[in-house]
Amino acid sequence: MYKNWWKILGALLVIYSTIAGFLSDVPMLPILHESIRNLYFHVPMWFGMIVLFSVSVYHSIKFLSNSNPEHDLKAVESVNVGVVYGILGIVTGAIWAKFTWGQAWSFDVKQNFAAIALLLYFAYLVLRNAIDEEQKRAKISAIYNIFAFPMMVVLLFVLPRLSDSLHPGNGGNPGFNSYDLDSRMRAIFYPACLGWILVGYWIYTILYRVRSLEKNNNI
Amino acid sequence: MKKISVTFLMLMLTLQLFAQNGDSSLTESVYATGKIYVVVACIVLILFGLLFFLFTIEKRLKKLEEKSSAKN
Amino acid sequence: MNLSTQVKHLVKKELLLEWRSKYALNGVLLYVVSTVFVCFLSFVSIEIITWNALFWIIMLFASINAVSKSFLQESKGRHLYIYTIASPIALIISKTVYNVLLMLVLTIIALSFHMVVFGRVPQDLPMYLLATLLGSLSFSTIFTMISAIASKAGNGGMLMAILGFPVIIPVLVVLIKLTKNAIDGLDRSVSWDEVGMLLVINVLVMAVSLLLFPYLWRD
Numbered sequence: 001m002y003k004n005w006w007k008i009l010g011a012l013l014v015i016y017s018t019i020a021g022f023l024s025d026v027p028m029l030p031i032l033h034e035s036i037r038n039l040y041f042h043v044p045m046w047f048g049m050i051v052l053f054s055v056s057v058y059h060s061i062k063f064l065s066n067s068n069p070e071h072d073l074k075a076v077e078s079v080n081v082g083v084v085y086g087i088l089g090i091v092t093g094a095i096w097a098k099f100t101w102g103q104a105w106s107f108d109v110k111q112n113f114a115a116i117a118l119l120l121y122f123a124y125l126v127l128r129n130a131i132d133e134e135q136k137r138a139k140i141s142a143i144y145n146i147f148a149f150p151m152m153v154v155l156l157f158v159l160p161r162l163s164d165s166l167h168p169g170n171g172g173n174p175g176f177n178s179y180d181l182d183s184r185m186r187a188i189f190y191p192a193c194l195g196w197i198l199v200g201y202w203i204y205t206i207l208y209r210v211r212s213l214e215k216n217n218n219i
Numbered sequence: 220m221k222k223i224s225v226t227f228l229m230l231m232l233t234l235q236l237f238a239q240n241g242d243s244s245l246t247e248s249v250y251a252t253g254k255i256y257v258v259v260a261c262i263v264l265i266l267f268g269l270l271f272f273l274f275t276i277e278k279r280l281k282k283l284e285e286k287s288s289a290k291n
Numbered sequence: 292m293n294l295s296t297q298v299k300h301l302v303k304k305e306l307l308l309e310w311r312s313k314y315a316l317n318g319v320l321l322y323v324v325s326t327v328f329v330c331f332l333s334f335v336s337i338e339i340i341t342w343n344a345l346f347w348i349i350m351l352f353a354s355i356n357a358v359s360k361s362f363l364q365e366s367k368g369r370h371l372y373i374y375t376i377a378s379p380i381a382l383i384i385s386k387t388v389y390n391v392l393l394m395l396v397l398t399i400i401a402l403s404f405h406m407v408v409f410g411r412v413p414q415d416l417p418m419y420l421l422a423t424l425l426g427s428l429s430f431s432t433i434f435t436m437i438s439a440i441a442s443k444a445g446n447g448g449m450l451m452a453i454l455g456f457p458v459i460i461p462v463l464v465v466l467i468k469l470t471k472n473a474i475d476g477l478d479r480s481v482s483w484d485e486v487g488m489l490l491v492i493n494v495l496v497m498a499v500s501l502l503l504f505p506y507l508w509r510d
Contacts, residue, residue, distance in 0.1 A: 018262070035254035041261050064506050088268045092261040099257045113461070120457040127454060131444050140444050143503045147436060148458060150495050155461045158488070203272070210279050217286050 010198025017044075017192030024188060038096050040188055044196035045089030046114070050156070051197045052082030052204060053121070057149045060142035072138035073215065075145060076128060077207040079121055081200050086118045110167045113155045120148045120155075294384075297377050301385030305361075306392075315393065319357045323349060323401045331408045339411060343470055346405050347463060350398065350426065357397060358390050358434035359451045362442035379508040383435070383500055390431035398427040414476030422469040422482075425489045429462045432493055436500040443507055465489055 021040035056078040063071035093111060094104040105111065127144055131137035160167070309315060326349050334341070373382060402423055406412055413419040434455055441451040469485040 022258075035257040037255070037258045038261050041258070041265060045265070064503075084268065084272050088265050091268075092264055095260050095264065096257055099254055116457055116460050123453050123457050127440075127444060127450065130450055136443075139506065140440060143507050144440055144454060146503055147440070147499055150499055151458050151461060154492060154495070159461055159464065203269075203276075207276060210276060210283065213283055214279065217283060217290075 006198055007202050010195050010202060013191045013195025014199055017188050017195055020188045021192065024184060026185065035096060035100060036185075038092070039185065040192040042089060042092045042096055043189070044193045045085050045092065047193045048196045048200040049082045049085040049089060052078045052085060052200050053149065053152065055201070055204070056082065057146055060145040063138060063142045064146075067135075067139070069134070069138060069215075070212070072142065073211045074204075074208055075142060076125075077211055078204045079124060079145070080207060081204045083118065083121050083125070085196075085200055086114070086121070090114055090118065108167065109160045110156075113159060117152045117155050120152055124148065294378065294381050297381035298385045298388070301373075301377060301381060302388050305385060305389040309389075309393070315357055315360050316396070319353050319397055320400060322356060323353050323397065324404060326352075327401070327405050327408050337409055337411070339413075339474055340471070342405075342409055342411055343413075343467065343474055346402070347426075347467060347470070349405070350401060350423075350430070351459070351463065353397060353401065354394055354427070354430040354434060355451065355455060357393055358431055359438045359441070359448065361386050361390055361435060362438045363448070363451070365442075374508065379505040380501060382508065383439070383504040386439075387432055387435045387497070387500070390435050391428055394427035394431040395424060398423050413470070413474040415473040415479070418473035418479060418482060419470055421486070422466060422473055425469075425486065425493075426462070426466045429466075429489060429493050429496070430459070432496045432500070433458055433462065436496065436504070439504065439507055462489070462492060465492075 017040050021037050026034070026036050056075045059071040059075040059078065062068070063075065090111070093114070097106055097108070097111070098104040101108075124141060124145055128137055128141045131140060327345075330345050330349075334345075337345075402420070434451075437455045437458065438451055441448075441454060444450055465485050465488050469482055469489070472482045472485070
């Protein structure tokens with residue numbers, strides 16, 4: 001966690017994806033036009049959010065198996081960063097939707113489900129605030145976290161495939177693979193995802209260190 | 220008279236054609252920016268969000284510093 | 292005592308308690324009947340889609356009221372007593388079984404009353420019935436675990452709603468789609484996807500509850 005190479009890698013990847021995202025050629029599509037470049041900024045937010053929530057669940061499971069309070073702090077801080085990523089993803093998505101689909105909130109399944117998934121983690125944070133006793137709070141919120149995670153997976157990955165969506169790859173729409181995500185875009189899109197995930201993980205480690213210092217200082 | 224009316228009618232037809240042309244060129248000019256500003260807005264928003272987040276982290280850190288300096 | 296006899300005894304105990312007071316059943320029945328009646332008085336004639344939406348709203352709140360009693364109602368002392376004599380897995384299975392039974396009875400009564408009062412019958416009644424039964428099944432499995440979490444967290448009803456809604460919404464989305472298919476009398480082959488989905492969600496929730504409940508129960 002305290003090594004630096006992956007932070008530099010993350011920063012370089014984000015910088016690379018931003019520069020290349022603006023300057024590279026993109027396929028011209030009828031409604032999207034240049035806004036297809038948003039793919040490099042909007043979608044990595046979701047990937048980052050999902051990775052951070054997975055990290056949180058991993059630490060919740062760890063906490064239940066050895067009840068080390070360290071893992072509880074890790075779980076809550078990764079949820080915090082994940083929620084920030086999720087909010088950024090939803091707002092950028094709304095802006096993008098406003099100019100391509102015509103409405104900021106077009107009641108697209110993926111939009112709705114992303115909002116509900118965020119609600120799930122808000123509930124997690126509310127639950128944490130509702131319990132005063134520290135050990136009990138850690139245990140119960142870890143249980144809720146693990147209970148909610150499969151639901152979020154169902155929400156974000158399974159249900160949108162069953163219904164029509166304006167997003168590519170759902171319902172009747174063809175996936176990115178078939179038309180617009182050609183190899184040039186892939187070369188930017190994947191590094192962008194990795195970069196933003198690493199940056200999110202970096203923020204999470206910083207938050208965790210602050211939180212553990214806070215805890216030590218209070219005692 | 221008939222001739223004039225026919226030419227007038229023809230003119231009207233062409234006028235409609237022109238109008239359509241003009242319309243499409245108008246939309247083209249709106250799209251000529253290519254919606255690049257959407258991308259810019261999104262990036263600005265992400266940066267704004269992250270910077271704001273940074274401020275909240277700093278606030279927590281500041282509290283911590285005050286506490287540790289009070290201790291010493 | 293092995294698991295199955297424990298479960299049997301616990302379910303019997305729940306049923307006996309319920310039979311003596313008839314508190315949950317009567318209370319929720321009164322709630323359902325009065326809500327349907329109020330809706331009838333205010334709507335009089337009604338679109339079939341609104342009818343469906345009303346039914347699910349009523350069922351949602353009825354199930355929250357009915358199921359939340361299972362853990363919130365019992366005193367700390369009784370919890371401790373059960374803790375000493377039964378395994379936690381037997382307890383969660385018995386509570387879930389009891390809640391499923393309660394919800395099935397409730398759903399059938401509520402559905403028949405709802406149909407009689409508004410005088411509307413879905414075109415594909417067996418499919419609609421299947422959907423409502425699956426719905427009551429998933430309501431009870433999900434809310435049983437949520438009510439256990441909420442009762443351990445201390446403050447009951449409010450937390451139950453906050454924690455429960457984000458988890459139940461995906462199920463409701465699938466249910467509403469399924470029932471709409473049944474109302475429109477679509478071919479049944481269209482709906483099997485959703486039925487399968489609901490079953491998968493139920494199995495998932497049950498598996499996660501069985502895994503997590505022992506941790507929750509142990510103080």
